Amino acid sequence: MARRRQAVTIKHVAQDAGVSLQTVSRVINNEPNVRPAMKERIQASIDKLGYVPSIAAQRMSGSRSYLILAINDRERTIADWRARQGSDWIDQMLLGGMLKCAEHGYRMIFELVDTHNDHVERELGATIAALQPDGVILTPPHSDNPLIAGLLAKHGIPFARIGSRGTGAGFALTMGDETSAYEATRHLIDLGHSRIGFITGSDEYSLSEWRHQGYVRAMTEAGLDPQTWCAEGDFSYASGAAAARRLLAMADRPTAIIASNDQMTLAALDTATQAGLAVPADLSLVCFDNTPVTRFTNPQLTAVDQPIAATFSRAVELLLDRDAAAPKAPVDVPGELIVRGSTAPPAARPSG
Amino acid sequence: MARRRQAVTIKHVAQDAGVSLQTVSRVINNEPNVRPAMKERIQASIDKLGYVPSIAAQRMSGSRSYLILAINDRERTIADWRARQGSDWIDQMLLGGMLKCAEHGYRMIFELVDTHNDHVERELGATIAALQPDGVILTPPHSDNPLIAGLLAKHGIPFARIGSRGTGAGFALTMGDETSAYEATRHLIDLGHSRIGFITGSDEYSLSEWRHQGYVRAMTEAGLDPQTWCAEGDFSYASGAAAARRLLAMADRPTAIIASNDQMTLAALDTATQAGLAVPADLSLVCFDNTPVTRFTNPQLTAVDQPIAATFSRAVELLLDRDAAAPKAPVDVPGELIVRGSTAPPAARPSG
DNA sequence: GTGAAAGCGCTAACAA
DNA sequence: TTGTTAGCGCTTTCAC
Numbered sequence: 001m002a003r004r005r006q007a008v009t010i011k012h013v014a015q016d017a018g019v020s021l022q023t024v025s026r027v028i029n030n031e032p033n034v035r036p037a038m039k040e041r042i043q044a045s046i047d048k049l050g051y052v053p054s055i056a057a058q059r060m061s062g063s064r065s066y067l068i069l070a071i072n073d074r075e076r077t078i079a080d081w082r083a084r085q086g087s088d089w090i091d092q093m094l095l096g097g098m099l100k101c102a103e104h105g106y107r108m109i110f111e112l113v114d115t116h117n118d119h120v121e122r123e124l125g126a127t128i129a130a131l132q133p134d135g136v137i138l139t140p141p142h143s144d145n146p147l148i149a150g151l152l153a154k155h156g157i158p159f160a161r162i163g164s165r166g167t168g169a170g171f172a173l174t175m176g177d178e179t180s181a182y183e184a185t186r187h188l189i190d191l192g193h194s195r196i197g198f199i200t201g202s203d204e205y206s207l208s209e210w211r212h213q214g215y216v217r218a219m220t221e222a223g224l225d226p227q228t229w230c231a232e233g234d235f236s237y238a239s240g241a242a243a244a245r246r247l248l249a250m251a252d253r254p255t256a257i258i259a260s261n262d263q264m265t266l267a268a269l270d271t272a273t274q275a276g277l278a279v280p281a282d283l284s285l286v287c288f289d290n291t292p293v294t295r296f297t298n299p300q301l302t303a304v305d306q307p308i309a310a311t312f313s314r315a316v317e318l319l320l321d322r323d324a325a326a327p328k329a330p331v332d333v334p335g336e337l338i339v340r341g342s343t344a345p346p347a348a349r350p351s352g
Numbered sequence: 353m354a355r356r357r358q359a360v361t362i363k364h365v366a367q368d369a370g371v372s373l374q375t376v377s378r379v380i381n382n383e384p385n386v387r388p389a390m391k392e393r394i395q396a397s398i399d400k401l402g403y404v405p406s407i408a409a410q411r412m413s414g415s416r417s418y419l420i421l422a423i424n425d426r427e428r429t430i431a432d433w434r435a436r437q438g439s440d441w442i443d444q445m446l447l448g449g450m451l452k453c454a455e456h457g458y459r460m461i462f463e464l465v466d467t468h469n470d471h472v473e474r475e476l477g478a479t480i481a482a483l484q485p486d487g488v489i490l491t492p493p494h495s496d497n498p499l500i501a502g503l504l505a506k507h508g509i510p511f512a513r514i515g516s517r518g519t520g521a522g523f524a525l526t527m528g529d530e531t532s533a534y535e536a537t538r539h540l541i542d543l544g545h546s547r548i549g550f551i552t553g554s555d556e557y558s559l560s561e562w563r564h565q566g567y568v569r570a571m572t573e574a575g576l577d578p579q580t581w582c583a584e585g586d587f588s589y590a591s592g593a594a595a596a597r598r599l600l601a602m603a604d605r606p607t608a609i610i611a612s613n614d615q616m617t618l619a620a621l622d623t624a625t626q627a628g629l630a631v632p633a634d635l636s637l638v639c640f641d642n643t644p645v646t647r648f649t650n651p652q653l654t655a656v657d658q659p660i661a662a663t664f665s666r667a668v669e670l671l672l673d674r675d676a677a678a679p680k681a682p683v684d685v686p687g688e689l690i691v692r693g694s695t696a697p698p699a700a701r702p703s704g
Numbered sequence: 705g706t707g708a709a710a711g712c713g714c715t716a717a718c719a720a
Numbered sequence: 721t722t723g724t725t726a727g728c729g730c731t732t733t734c735a736c
Contacts, residue, residue: 005414007481007507009713020723025715033721050474052481056411057713060728062357065408066482081447081661086438086644090446095433102464107483109461122402129359129404130418131459155359292438296648309433361729372707377731385705409729412712 008051017045028053029063059132066106068316069133070097071124071142074112086292089308096309097137100316108316109133115141121151128155135319137162137312138170140205158326160315163207171318171326175311176335177207180304181214181258183337184286187302188256189222192345193284197229197254199243199264201288205235211260211288229254233264240264244271248283255346256284262291262303269297269342280344290338299341307333360403369397380405381415411484418458420668421485422449423476423494426464438644439614441660448661449489452668460668461485467493473503480507487671489514489664490522492557510678512667515559523670523678527663528687529559532656533566533610535689536638539654540608541574544697545636549581549606551595551616553640557587563612563640581606585616592616596623600635607698608636614643614655621649621694632696642690651693659685 010028014021019042026034027042034042045051059065070093080087094108101108111127113120128136128151136159142148143164152159153169164172188196198215201208212230219226229250231243240259244267247254259265265287269279277283279299287294290305311333318327362380366373371394378386379394386394397403411417422445432439446460453460463479465472480488480503488511494500495516504511505521516524540548550567553560564582571578581602583595592611596619599606611617617639621631629635631651639646642657663685670679 006484006713010715011713021714022716022723023721026722029715035721038721050477052478054411054484054713055482056408056417056484057728058715059406059408060412060713060730061715062728063715078447078451081440081443084440084444084642084644085647086440088433088436088438088440088443090443091433091440092436094442095430099430107461109459125402126404130407132358132406132408290436292436292644293648295437296645298650358729362731363729373730374707374732375705378706381731387705390705406729409712410731412714412729413731414712415731 006054006057008049010051010053012049013042013045013051016049017042064134065132067131067133068097068101068106068108068135068137068319069127069131070108070110070137070139070312071113071148072110072139073141074114075116077112086296088292092308093139093312096312096314097316100313104316104320106134106316106320113142115145120145121147124148124151128152128157133157135159135316137315137319139163140207143172144206158319160319162311162315163205165206165210165330171328172330173311173315174210174330174332175207175306175308176332177210178214178217179332180306180335180337181211181288182218183214184258184288184302184304185215185218186222187337187339188258188284188286188343189218189224191256191284191343193254193256194222194224195229195252195254195256196224197231197247197257199231199233199240199247199257199259199268201260201264202234208235208260215258228252229257233260235261235263237263237267240267241271244268248272248275248277254283256286256343258286258288260288262287262289262293262301265301265303266293266297269301280342282347284343284346286337286343294338294340297342302340302343303338305336305338307335358406358409360401362403362405364401365394365397365403368401369394416486417484419483419485420449420453420458420460420487420489420671421479421483422460422462422489422491422664423465423500424462424491425493426466427468429464438648440644444660445491445664448664448666449668452665456668456672458486458668458672465494467497472497473499476500476503480504480509485509487511487668489667489671491515492559495524496558510671512671514663514667515557517558517682523680524682525663525667526562526682526684527559527658527660528684529562530566530569531684532658532687532689533563533640534570535566536610536640536654536656537567537570538574539689539691540610540636540638540695541570541576543608543636543695545606545608546574546576547581547604547606547608548576549583549599549609551583551585551592551599551609551611551620553612553616554586560587560612567610580604581609585612587613587615589615589619592619593623596620600624600627600629606635608638608695610638610640612640614639614641614645614653617653617655618645618649621653632694634699636696636698637694638689639694646690646692649694654692654695655690657688657690659687 098108140163143161159170161172216226233239287301287303290303294301294303450460492515495513511522568578585591639653639655642655646653646655
């Protein structure tokens with residue numbers, strides 16, 4: 001208890017099994033060239049003594065650190081935590097990433113980094129020097145930051161870029177945005193809608209554009225006008241409300257609206273209600289991002305599920321598979337449309 | 353880039369500043385016995401080279417690991433993540449704990465542990481051996497687990513027990529449950545209620561009892577009956593619904609109900625609505641735990657805020673303050689009553 | 705106040 | 721297939 005040292009070290013195991021340190025090390029790391037009998041004997045000693053390698057020592061001797069670092073935007077994350085609006089990005093990241101790491105004996109550690117900061121490099125560089133992670137996961141809006149990519153590449157650390165299609169160092173993963181937007185639009189078209197509105201997200205995020213593209217594709221394919229009912233938003237409630245007001249004031253107002261995130265959908269719902277429109281009877285609504293709030297509105301919102309957990313899980317897998325080469329093309333993890341109560345056939349035509 | 357090594361080590365700094373490794377180490381660790389001029393010169397080299405100590409090496413040489421480990425219940429945490437109901441315990445833990453750690457150059461790492469498992473000790477023992485954290489934070493229901501406390505004490509690792517009043521190794525912190533329950537009850541009494549219902553939580557959690565005690569104290573103090581309108585629940589929605597049904601079926605039904613968590617409050621709200629009672633006109637409702645969902649009901653719920661972030665922040669502070677002795681008595685971080693739309697004077701009497 | 709030596713627990717490289 | 725040696729980057733002795 002005095003000065004804290006490892007209780008059971010590789011030495012104890014070696015001694016107990018009557019072999020050299022190196023052989024024990026081989027067993028720990030599942031390396032070849034150990035006779036089964038020997039391996040078994042050593043494993044028995046390990047179990048008996050309850051030995052667990054110190055990751056600090058492993059890292060020190062030039063091996064792996066068993067740490068995966070995930071980077072999130074500081075400002076946005078803290079704002080979400082403080083707001084307590086039920087945004088669960090971090091939770092889903094943990095659900096997918098942390099659990100997958102655990103399966104491989106890894107830990108996921110995450111840091112908040114300021115993108116709009118000129119010393120991102122220093123900040124992140126310090127973390128890397130201190131932790132020496134075996135892999136890094138970048139999330140928007142860091143995913144396409146060339147400074148970060150350059151730094152990571154320089155250090156030779158494999159990294160994943162979530163929500164990116166960019167090429168260059170590391171590998172990219174997307175969350176089915178284009179396809180999901182296409183499907184959400186199709187869902188409305190199949191229901192009989194033809195005047196379908198779309199509220200875009202902030203163009204600081206590439207996925208805003210992808211979502212828009214999916215909408216345009218579905219509309220065009222169905223011979224519908226993909227421009228008239230398109231309104232700009234920036235992911236904020238206020239921008240969503242403004243966009244919805246504009247859309248609903250049109251002579252030829254849309255009978256359905258797809259909004260690029262939950263806050264804007266909420267805003268559209270409130271705006272419609274205030275305008276005396278019932279959802280979904282007078283207006284159908286599709287929400288992007290299946291966040292908790294979609295379950296608490298009245299009616300519950302039909303939403304596009306963003307596969308956050310699955311994507312992080314996949315990113316970790318790719319990072320840890322040292323044999324496979326990093327994917328060249330962006331890996332697309334498909335999203336899913338969750339149909340709830342906010343979508344129905346348009347009122348104007350027989351709904352039966 | 354080949355075999356990954358530290359880019360800038362203490363050696364480089366020592367060489368650059370023209371001093372011994374030891375002196376640099378003293379500066380890094382803010383130790384005495386370094387002349388100011390010397391310190392400045394070394395600091396300049398550190399800044400110039402962008403040196404950051406490797407925590408692996410620091411830990412190796414018997415110093416600190418700069419890691420704080422937080423332990424949460426595996427089953428409950430994963431269930432919450434999967435449910436996506438907006439439970440934000442982990443987020444608030446991170447907000448308070450992780451940010452406070454960062455202030456001190458520490459990282460917070462967290463693990464999910466199975467309490468209802470006979471090898472908790474082995475599981476946690478392995479994590480401790482691998483990570484060698486400088487401190488551990490236990491959350492319910494681990495906080496009062498004697499196996500865990502024993503293990504930690506044996507290793508000489510300081511630890512905090514959140515949501516506990518138990519004595520023994522480590523130190524305890526509570527989140528103002530008794531006082532908050534008292535205040536919530538007072539709030540209703542002040543509003544003019546006298547038949548106030550209370551739905552208890554699972555007795556696997558000590559805080560259920562504390563909350564109940566606060567209610568009893570306020571009722572008794574006001575000369576009201578603290579027994580008649582008390583119903584048992586276990587934190588689940590189903591149990592809350594059953595309890596609410598029982599309460600509302602009474603001839604002398606309560607005009608207000610306090611439920612020991614958000615799910616049970618939701619259940620009470622739904623039950624009341626189904627019974628044709630308006631909230632708050634016919635029934636006032638107070639929610640324990642100011643989780644996101646309290647903002648999404650109609651009306652929004654008057655709720656007791658559980659100071660999760662503040663408590664974790666405090667726990668980290670206490671863990672890292674190596675000079676101060678660990679607190680003897682439980683540290684109570686006060687909660688707060690957030691008044692929203694679900695409480696009002698009872699209908700029976702003039703409400704003006 | 706500063707420096708030199710030893711060693712933490714482990715693995716890479718080499719030798720046997 | 722196994723063992724030996726050296727060293728990772730840092731902090732602890734202890735000497736000056």
